[in-house]
Amino acid sequence: MADYSSLRKKNLLLAKRLVRESVNPDLFIINAVNNAEELQRVQNNLAKRLREWYSLYFPELDKKIQDHEEYITHVLKGDKHKLLKEWKVDECMGSELDKKELEGIRHLAESIRGLYEEEKRLVEYLEKTMKAYSPNLNTLAGAVIGAKLLRGAGSLRKLAMMRSSTIQLIGAEKALFRHIKTGAKPPKYGHLLQHPLVQRAKKDDRGRMARALADKIFVAVRIDYFKGEYKGDELLKEVEVKLR
Amino acid sequence: MMQQVKKFNVYERERDRRLLFTKNLTPGKSFFAEMLLKDRGAEYRAWDVSRSKLGAGIKKGASQIGIKEGDAVLYLGASHGFTPSYVSDMVGRDGFVFCLDFAPRVVRDLVFVCEERENMAPILADANQPESYKELVPAEVDVVFQDVAQKNQLGIFLKNCDSYLKTGGFGLLALKARSVDVTKKPREIFERVRKELEKHPGMTVVDYRDLYPFEKDHALFICKKK
Numbered sequence: 326m327a328d329y330s331s332l333r334k335k336n337l338l339l340a341k342r343l344v345r346e347s348v349n350p351d352l353f354i355i356n357a358v359n360n361a362e363e364l365q366r367v368q369n370n371l372a373k374r375l376r377e378w379y380s381l382y383f384p385e386l387d388k389k390i391q392d393h394e395e396y397i398t399h400v401l402k403g404d405k406h407k408l409l410k411e412w413k414v415d416e417c418m419g420s421e422l423d424k425k426e427l428e429g430i431r432h433l434a435e436s437i438r439g440l441y442e443e444e445k446r447l448v449e450y451l452e453k454t455m456k457a458y459s460p461n462l463n464t465l466a467g468a469v470i471g472a473k474l475l476r477g478a479g480s481l482r483k484l485a486m487m488r489s490s491t492i493q494l495i496g497a498e499k500a501l502f503r504h505i506k507t508g509a510k511p512p513k514y515g516h517l518l519q520h521p522l523v524q525r526a527k528k529d530d531r532g533r534m535a536r537a538l539a540d541k542i543f544v545a546v547r548i549d550y551f552k553g554e555y556k557g558d559e560l561l562k563e564v565e566v567k568l569r
Numbered sequence: 570m571m572q573q574v575k576k577f578n579v580y581e582r583e584r585d586r587r588l589l590f591t592k593n594l595t596p597g598k599s600f601f602a603e604m605l606l607k608d609r610g611a612e613y614r615a616w617d618v619s620r621s622k623l624g625a626g627i628k629k630g631a632s633q634i635g636i637k638e639g640d641a642v643l644y645l646g647a648s649h650g651f652t653p654s655y656v657s658d659m660v661g662r663d664g665f666v667f668c669l670d671f672a673p674r675v676v677r678d679l680v681f682v683c684e685e686r687e688n689m690a691p692i693l694a695d696a697n698q699p700e701s702y703k704e705l706v707p708a709e710v711d712v713v714f715q716d717v718a719q720k721n722q723l724g725i726f727l728k729n730c731d732s733y734l735k736t737g738g739f740g741l742l743a744l745k746a747r748s749v750d751v752t753k754k755p756r757e758i759f760e761r762v763r764k765e766l767e768k769h770p771g772m773t774v775v776d777y778r779d780l781y782p783f784e785k786d787h788a789l790f791i792c793k794k795k
């Protein structure tokens with residue numbers, strides 16, 4: 326058996342170097358958008374816990390405020406008896422809790438509020454990074470959806486190699502696979518469904534809107550990848566006119 | 570009690586339906602949260618075969634796997650190094666595993682495993698381009714193992730066997746039917762691949778195992794180079 330120890334050393338050094346050199350803006354963006362999604366998941370779960378817990382004290386508030394962030398703001402305001410008046414609750418079902426009990430609930434609410442702040446910071450970061458790295462895509466899709474498209478493709482380069490019909494379906498891989506495997510209805514959009522222009526379109530028009538958007542994103546991404554001139558606003562207008 | 574599986578450097582116990590074991594080359598160290606256990610003075614690493622196509626092939630009764638003590642193995646699609654670490658146990662101190670993957674993220678994990686195991690080396694390269702790593706692997710190896718789950722995985726496999734597998738050496742191919750063609754029945758794909766392997770000059774298929782129920786729609790082909 327040959328002695329491979331020097332070959333091993335060489336390979337270890339080279340692999341480490343290549344891993345180091347593989348770090349790039351695509352990975353910053355992908356990590357940021359993954360983190361944003363994870364934060365939302367955790368916020369949601371913890372907000373549900375908070376609602377459960379605070380409802381020992383003030384159950385009526387849960388039904389009155391659907392939005393988690395707003396709910397938290399109210400919890401942190403503290404004084405239930407003011408809130409009872411504000412929300413016109415006569416007969417509160419909640420128990421009185423002493424300071425020690427309320428303290429725990431308050432801490433949880435503060436932590437969740439911190440997570441919302443963290444998410445806002447992260448989205449700001451994404452907006453800055455996307456604007457510098459892929460300005461046309463950023464204008465057309467928005468930073469978060471743009472980042473998700475980039476993640477779905479794997480990188481800006483790979484996204485620039487995709488056809489617009491493929492871009493339209495990034496984020497709908499499961500439905501697409503189901504379509505191929507079982508003949509279920511093919512999906513019309515993936516991440517693009519969340520786009521304001523698609524959201525504002527009438528239900529029947531959403532597929533068409535996603536398609537028009539994907540066509541322009543296709544152009545935008547190529548400009549970004551090949552470092553062409555900025556045309557984002559023009560491209561976006563060309564999609565917006567289709568809304569009517 | 571540990572029992573050797575055929576003549577392979579792999580062990581099993583009657584009561585573990587999803588586990589195999591290898592003798593741990595690095596006693597005391599476990600890499601993937603796998604269980605370590607002692608039996609008559611030797612330390613073994615448990616090997617969850619539902620996470621490993623090679624392990625599943627062995628559990629499904631492969632008559633031959635071609636991996637022996639002292640072998641040099643070229644492992645394509647090494648990922649985090651899970652299966653490669655067991656191959657490293659199987660070939661032992663005198664053998665060697667060249668672990669190749671093209672995804673930097675998994676090679677980052679792989680490097681940590683290779684640093685702990687003196688008979689493993691990481692290679693960040695594309696298996697589709699065998700000439701690109703000719704300075705990084707020996708001219709001839711005893712075994713080529715491939716698990717890349719790619720559309721042209723058969724082509725990649727044959728290219729590498731042509732370039733690096735010695736005459737009389739074994740080529741192992743873990744095939745994922747879905748990556749080849751999502752619309753066709755797995756069985757059809759396995760049959761087609763088997764024919765194409767047989768047709769390739771110098772290759773014979775020694776054995777072939779459907780990996781169900783450990784892996785759905787996967788097969789392990791064991792080939793020999795004449």
Ligand SMILES: C[S@@+](CC[C@H](N)C(=O)[O-])C[C@H]1O[C@@H](n2cnc3c(N)ncnc32)[C@H](O)[C@@H]1O
Pocket residue numbers: 620621622645646647648649650651652653669670671672675694695696697716717718719
């Ligand atoms: C199914 S995983 C392998 C799992 C591994 N064999 C195990 O059992 O622990 C497939 C791996 O192949 C790699 N891969 C796919 N195409 C490749 C190529 N052309 N060259 C090198 N690696 C490739 C992927 O990055 C991925 O890590």
